[in-house]
Amino acid sequence: xxxxxxxxxxxxxxxxxxxxxxxxxxxxxxxxxxxxxxxxxxxxxxxxxxxxxxxxxxxxxxxxxxxxxxxxxxxxxxxxxxxxxxxxxxxxxxxxxxxxxxxxxxxxxxxxxxxxxxxxxxxxxxxxxxxxxxxxxxxxxxxxxxxxxxxxxxxxxxxxxxxxxxxxxxxxxxxxxxxxxxxxxxxxxxxxxxxxxxxxxxxxxxxxxxxxxxxxxxxxxxxxxxxxxxxxxxxxxxxxxxxxxxxxxxxxxxxxxxxxxxxxxxxxxxxxxxxxxxxxxxxxxxxxxxxxxxxxxxxxxxxxxxxxxxxxxxxxxxxxxxxxxxxxxxxxxxxxxxxxxxxxxxxxxxxxxxxxxxxxxxxxxxx
Ligand code: AMP
Numbered sequence: 001x002x003x004x005x006x007x008x009x010x011x012x013x014x015x016x017x018x019x020x021x022x023x024x025x026x027x028x029x030x031x032x033x034x035x036x037x038x039x040x041x042x043x044x045x046x047x048x049x050x051x052x053x054x055x056x057x058x059x060x061x062x063x064x065x066x067x068x069x070x071x072x073x074x075x076x077x078x079x080x081x082x083x084x085x086x087x088x089x090x091x092x093x094x095x096x097x098x099x100x101x102x103x104x105x106x107x108x109x110x111x112x113x114x115x116x117x118x119x120x121x122x123x124x125x126x127x128x129x130x131x132x133x134x135x136x137x138x139x140x141x142x143x144x145x146x147x148x149x150x151x152x153x154x155x156x157x158x159x160x161x162x163x164x165x166x167x168x169x170x171x172x173x174x175x176x177x178x179x180x181x182x183x184x185x186x187x188x189x190x191x192x193x194x195x196x197x198x199x200x201x202x203x204x205x206x207x208x209x210x211x212x213x214x215x216x217x218x219x220x221x222x223x224x225x226x227x228x229x230x231x232x233x234x235x236x237x238x239x240x241x242x243x244x245x246x247x248x249x250x251x252x253x254x255x256x257x258x259x260x261x262x263x264x265x266x267x268x269x270x271x272x273x274x275x276x277x278x279x280x281x282x283x284x285x286x287x288x289x290x291x292x293x294x295x296x297x298x299x300x301x302x303x304x305x306x307x308x309x310x311x312x313x314x315x316x317x318x319x320x321x322x323x324x325x326x327x328x329x330x331x332x333x334x335x336x337x338x339x340x341x342x343x344x345x346x347x348x349x350x351x352x353x354x355x356x357x358x359x360x361x362x363x364x365x366x367x
Contacts, residue, residue: 013079013304015039018058020078020100022065023085024051026344026354027280030288031084032057034296040304045074046085052344053084068095075099082257082303084279086113087158103206103303104257104278111253112276115156115187125252127245128272130264131190141178145171150191153177155184165223167191192272194264198232199283200246203298203308204255211308213295215242218262218283224352228319230286234265242271249276258299260284282321282354289340289359290317315361327355338362 013019019035021028024046032042032053041058044051047065054060059077063070065088075081075096082103093106102109111121116134123129133144135153149171155164166177168188178186197220202212214231232239246261253259260281262274284295293301293309301308322329327349333341343356 012306013040016041017079017304018043018077019300019303020045020074020081020096021053021057022046022081022083022088022096024048024053025084026052026346027084028053029056029344030285030294030296030342031082031280031299034294035300035304038297038300038304038306040300043074043078045071050347052346055345065089065092068092071095072099080303082279082299083109086277086279104253104255104259108253108255108257108278112278113157115154115159116185118276119187121252122249122273122276125248127249128270129189130192130272130274132187135178135186135188138175138178138183141174144188145174147188147190152189152191153181153186154189155181155186157185163223192264192266192274194272195267195269196232196234196265197262197274198234198242198265199228199260199262199281200242201258201260201281201284201287201295202243202246202250203258203295203302203311204250205302205308206256206305208251209308210247210250211298211311212243212246213284213287213291213311214313215239216283216286222352224323224354225282225321226323227321228283228286228317230290230313230317230319235269238265238269238271245271245273249273253278256305257302258284258295282357283319285342285357286317286319286359287311287313288342289361290315312367314364316364317362318360320358320360321354322356322358324349324351324353324355330356333358336360 018041020043024044029052043059044053044057045061049062061074071092080101131147151168153166168177197218198215200215204210217229217232219227250259260277264272280295288294290313338361340359
């Protein structure tokens, strides 16, 4: 094992090195598979012994994210650390960052961990979002109501796939909504009557080079991503602006790694950023089968300081998530020409749980 701290930033990590991944879900699983194809070993840290990423990695640590001794031993065993899960405690990250490079940086992670910090960062960088107001305590509710209704109250932290979110139709419902989300620190966000939702995934290397995939159209069902269509059918000038926004955010974060930027397109063609995630993203799964270099390989390339790959697609694609018992169709999906099935090997299927996805490919309509 080489000592990660002694590596020069920007020097490519040689094949045979070990990449530490915090988090053991399907994003970590697909990243570990891509890393293995480039000759790396992955060491996965997560509290869950049955985590999907542990099935496909060279080494595993099963410990709570709060376990600093386990975190230190993990850091000493790897050459670089990245994450597929954002809610790792600060104290653990500090222990790891002392021993080994963390990519993206802990600062970039902090910004995306908390909606108040994230939206403040976006505003400071001149990036448009829905109107919003922080709700730290009950005394903030009246002032927050000034953004208008309908609105959505979202917990500032630990929300995903629509969890920790309540729609609020009138000022009189706000206090009850805040109780419903557990009186946790939150943001009240104006409800956007969007024309569509898109996302852009951009990679940024240690030297600051960026490459992004085409914007894609995303459709959510019950707050969970249902389909991604690549490319988005949006006008070319809006697509270009969206890629420019993703690039600017990656630069402002001084990101090393991959960034997903989810955006609303309003009926006037304005772009409002909804959320950023400094890691591979569900809306990039189509790249696994429609591009020479998938988002997972691109992520590993960026984290390892390798040249970024070509994000061009050779096929158009529609990605469909298989949620809960939808994955039971696996045999039929396998019989379909042009359908590429990915199952995550999760032992237990639950309603709302992402079990796999299928990429349906079709010939490129335009380059
Ligand atoms: P989020 O967890 O913030 O990504 O929200 C999940 C989904 O809820 C989004 O992808 C949208 O479909 C919907 N949503 C979230 N915020 C808003 C908003 N301010 N206006 C309209 N829809 C929203």
